[in-house]
Amino acid sequence: MVLGGSGFLGSHLCDQLLVRGDEVVCVDNFSTGRKANVAHLADHPGFELVEADISVGIPVDGAVTGVCNLASPASPPDYLALPLETLAVGSEGTRHGLELAGRHGARFLMASTSEVYGDPDVHPQSETYWGNVNPVGPRSVYDEAKRFSEALTMAHHRSRGTDVAIVRIFNTYGPRLRPDDGRVVSNFLLQAMRGEPLTVYGDGSQTRSLCYVEDEVRGLLALFDSDLTGPVNIGNPDEYTVIQLARTIIDLLGSTSSIEHRPLPTDDPTRRRPDITVARSALGWEPTTSLEDGLSRTATYLAQDSGLSDPS
Numbered sequence: 001m002v003l004g005g006s007g008f009l010g011s012h013l014c015d016q017l018l019v020r021g022d023e024v025v026c027v028d029n030f031s032t033g034r035k036a037n038v039a040h041l042a043d044h045p046g047f048e049l050v051e052a053d054i055s056v057g058i059p060v061d062g063a064v065t066g067v068c069n070l071a072s073p074a075s076p077p078d079y080l081a082l083p084l085e086t087l088a089v090g091s092e093g094t095r096h097g098l099e100l101a102g103r104h105g106a107r108f109l110m111a112s113t114s115e116v117y118g119d120p121d122v123h124p125q126s127e128t129y130w131g132n133v134n135p136v137g138p139r140s141v142y143d144e145a146k147r148f149s150e151a152l153t154m155a156h157h158r159s160r161g162t163d164v165a166i167v168r169i170f171n172t173y174g175p176r177l178r179p180d181d182g183r184v185v186s187n188f189l190l191q192a193m194r195g196e197p198l199t200v201y202g203d204g205s206q207t208r209s210l211c212y213v214e215d216e217v218r219g220l221l222a223l224f225d226s227d228l229t230g231p232v233n234i235g236n237p238d239e240y241t242v243i244q245l246a247r248t249i250i251d252l253l254g255s256t257s258s259i260e261h262r263p264l265p266t267d268d269p270t271r272r273r274p275d276i277t278v279a280r281s282a283l284g285w286e287p288t289t290s291l292e293d294g295l296s297r298t299a300t301y302l303a304q305d306s307g308l309s310d311p312s
């Protein structure tokens, strides 16, 4: 069962589970996920799509052997626009997923986030770092929802023996990012393709480490298939400043776009880079897609999705 299965990451996870022969029930309320992300699976005999808000309940019958909880708004503009829904899905939604997994003796994978580290004062971030989060800032609706999800997951594991795993997902990009998602890669690629200025928030010295979606999903599956509880960081440790990313995208696409600075969002983390020692040693996982390859593939997708000519 993939909760949030028609979202950006969830839909790629559904694809990979079906490729290896699993049966998949995708549950989504389409608040930020798109039906188009799983439309190609509609006739697949192993695939079922259920429209439901997991904060309210998970109306699914039948045997369940695994529950992957990827249901949540994940882009800052999305969760800032849906603050109460984000807190509800992180708390009640996660509870429903955990109870379902517990009833069926199924393994539960909780998709957590690098946002649990907040604006980190330890760099790079390893799983043992407890984070530096503003619990009352605007981003707290996401950060604290995910921190609560982690706490709830561990409480079910400790008190009820539920088989769980927690993955901390770092910035991920690739095909099926919504063009209006508002995250840095989709914004910059579309702006570069349209010849519009790239909107760099702040001076662009903040850093992110970007993982291509196929690598990310391979990591999620490796953790799901293991007997680790985690949390385990899954992300690409190659770190770039936002201004470097803007220049890379302009060069890669041969764009005529300029760079325009906009105000930095409140509590925007100044740096972020995963320490993936655990994923490497315990799961044998590491990312393999170069930034240039990943960006080109994402540009092709966004161009098609937005009716622009393919830049690659």
Ligand code: UDP
Binding pocket: 075, 076, 171, 182, 183, 184, 185, 187, 188, 199, 200, 201, 202, 206, 208, 242, 264, 265, 268, 269
């Ligand atoms: N960002 C930017 N311009 C944009 C969108 C984002 O400069 O048009 C910056 C944002 O301030 C942050 C980084 O890019 O420092 C990554 O932002 P994103 O929203 O993709 O994800 P976050 O890591 O903040 O959750």
